[in-house]
Amino acid sequence: MNPRMLPPWVTWEQRPFPDANLLLLHGRQPALVDSGFVGHARQTAAWARAHAGHIELVVNTHWHSDHVGGNALLQSGGAGIAAGAPEAEAIARRDPGCCAAEYLDQPVAPYTVDIPLHDGQLLRLGDADWEVVHTPGHTPGQLALWQPDERLLVVGDALSDYDVGWVNLALDGPDAAFTALGSLQRMAGLAPRVLLPSHGPIPADPGAAFAAALRRAQRLVDDPDGAVWYGARRIFAFALMIRDGIPADEVEPYLHARAWLTDAARQLGRSPAALATELVATMLRSGAVALRDGRLRAAAEHSPVTGESLRVPCPRAWPPAPSGAVGAASPHRPADEQGGRTRSDPGRLRE
Numbered sequence: 001m002n003p004r005m006l007p008p009w010v011t012w013e014q015r016p017f018p019d020a021n022l023l024l025l026h027g028r029q030p031a032l033v034d035s036g037f038v039g040h041a042r043q044t045a046a047w048a049r050a051h052a053g054h055i056e057l058v059v060n061t062h063w064h065s066d067h068v069g070g071n072a073l074l075q076s077g078g079a080g081i082a083a084g085a086p087e088a089e090a091i092a093r094r095d096p097g098c099c100a101a102e103y104l105d106q107p108v109a110p111y112t113v114d115i116p117l118h119d120g121q122l123l124r125l126g127d128a129d130w131e132v133v134h135t136p137g138h139t140p141g142q143l144a145l146w147q148p149d150e151r152l153l154v155v156g157d158a159l160s161d162y163d164v165g166w167v168n169l170a171l172d173g174p175d176a177a178f179t180a181l182g183s184l185q186r187m188a189g190l191a192p193r194v195l196l197p198s199h200g201p202i203p204a205d206p207g208a209a210f211a212a213a214l215r216r217a218q219r220l221v222d223d224p225d226g227a228v229w230y231g232a233r234r235i236f237a238f239a240l241m242i243r244d245g246i247p248a249d250e251v252e253p254y255l256h257a258r259a260w261l262t263d264a265a266r267q268l269g270r271s272p273a274a275l276a277t278e279l280v281a282t283m284l285r286s287g288a289v290a291l292r293d294g295r296l297r298a299a300a301e302h303s304p305v306t307g308e309s310l311r312v313p314c315p316r317a318w319p320p321a322p323s324g325a326v327g328a329a330s331p332h333r334p335a336d337e338q339g340g341r342t343r344s345d346p347g348r349l350r351e
Contacts, residue, residue: 005194007150009126011051012196017302018241020067020198022047023154027127029056032079033145033154034198035070038109038312039242039305044070045077055079057115059125061156061198062142063087063099065106066238072109080114082123084134084141088116091321098315100139103171103259104235106242107310110318117143130154135187137180137217138165140172144187153192153206158183159213160200166231167220170263177220177227184210184217225268232264232279237288241302242310245295252276 006012011024019036022044030052036044048055058075060068060083071081083091090098091113101108117123119134123145133144138157142165145154157165158180167176188210195206203209220227236255240246246254255261255276265275280296283289290299 006152009128010152012202013047014201015303017199017298017300018066018238018305019044019069019303020061021196021200023196024048024051025126025128026052027125029124029126030054031057031059031125032074033059033125033196034061034067034156035074037066037242037305038069038072038107039309040303041070041073041109041309045073048074057082057125059083059117059123059145060087061144061154062139063091063108064139064157065099065101065104065108067156067198068099068108068111071111075111081111082115082117083113084132084143085116085118087139087141088113094315094318094321096314096316098318100168100171102314102316105239105258107312108315109312110315112321119143133187133190135183137167137176137183139168142183144183146190146192151191151193152196153187153190153194154196155187156198158187159195159209160197161203161209162200164213164216164220166234167227168231168260169224169227170260170267174224177217177224181214181217181221184213188214228264228267232261232275233283233288235260236279236283237298237300240289240296240298241300242305243307244304245292245297247295248291251280251296255279 009026011026013022015021015036019040020034023033025031032048032055035041035058055074057080058071060071060081063083075081091111096102099108117132119132121132123130123132128147128149131146131148133146135142135144135156135158142156142158144156144158159165165180167180169176192206195203195209220230256272261275262272265272268275284291288299289296
């Protein structure tokens with residue numbers, strides 16, 4: 001689909017990894033959906049300023065590093081942050097597992113959540129009302145955003161034109177792939193006119209994109225070992241992207257130190273060392289990675305990241321969240337009941 005077919009109050013831009021696509025919703029309360037990787041936070045903020053002047057609210061579809069990396073910078077400039085309630089509560093607690101940042105070895109700058117979001121909640125973004133749709137699977141707190149007037153559906157990493165989101169059976173349980181399949185079925189039932197994925201182009205045919213995604217998701221349900229391998233390949237490729245590759249003689253020691261690889265090895269009945277060797281070999285054979293200039297590099301298109309930008313603390317070392325940042329008594333959780341649904345107005349953040 002041509003992005004020019006979107007409503008005039010939507011600005012969308014496709015970005016290569018390690019960033020999520022940019023989606024800006026214009027109006028009296030300009031909103032940005034996801035904020036990319038921390039290594040490109042300044043570019044994200046500059047793009048948002050150039051198109052909207054300021055950002056009232058950032059809405060995170062989920063908390064992985066390629067979706068929340070600009071949160072801290074945008075929040076320091078006055079933007080509120082909204083995210084699914086389970087992730088919002090963990091962020092407020094400064095849970096060491098926040099964003100799976102340490103587990104995945106993907107840096108995330110510290111931020112807080114101002115508005116926790118719940119399934120069915122109505123949220124004013126720009127000048128339009130959007131419904132929050134809880135779509136767990138890729139992460140337990142992942143959400144989609146549904147605009148029924150224009151039939152726009154923001155899907156996060158649930159699917160793209162070429163893929164579905166990987167699932168973590170070790171952290172999220174053996175039913176995570178089945179949960180992801182159910183979320184796709186629920187979204188497909190909305191029959192959207194336009195799908196807005198976090199990665200890749202806007203699908204030309206939403207129905208065909210859902211049909212392909214449902215087939216892929218069913219394969220992850222039917223083949224748990226395949227789901228583990230799929231996640232391991234995706235996580236390792238991302239690690240190579242954000243580090244400009246890894247020196248060849250450091251690749252296996254790097255992998256041996258990763259919690260995600262240890263979990264994957266246990267699930268596949270291998271030792272971590274054996275899995276590390278097999279992972280590299282299979283990705284080399286498939287062309288997903290390549291050895292160039294003495295470094296193992298990801299083959300997929302991606303934007304470079306400076307090493308300095310990766311030097312942010314792990315969540316266990318984040319400063320405490322401000323008192324009342326999230327919760328029923330929070331001044332940043334304005335809501336009233338309309339039609340049986342909770343409606344949040346980010347404009348009140350400035351009052």
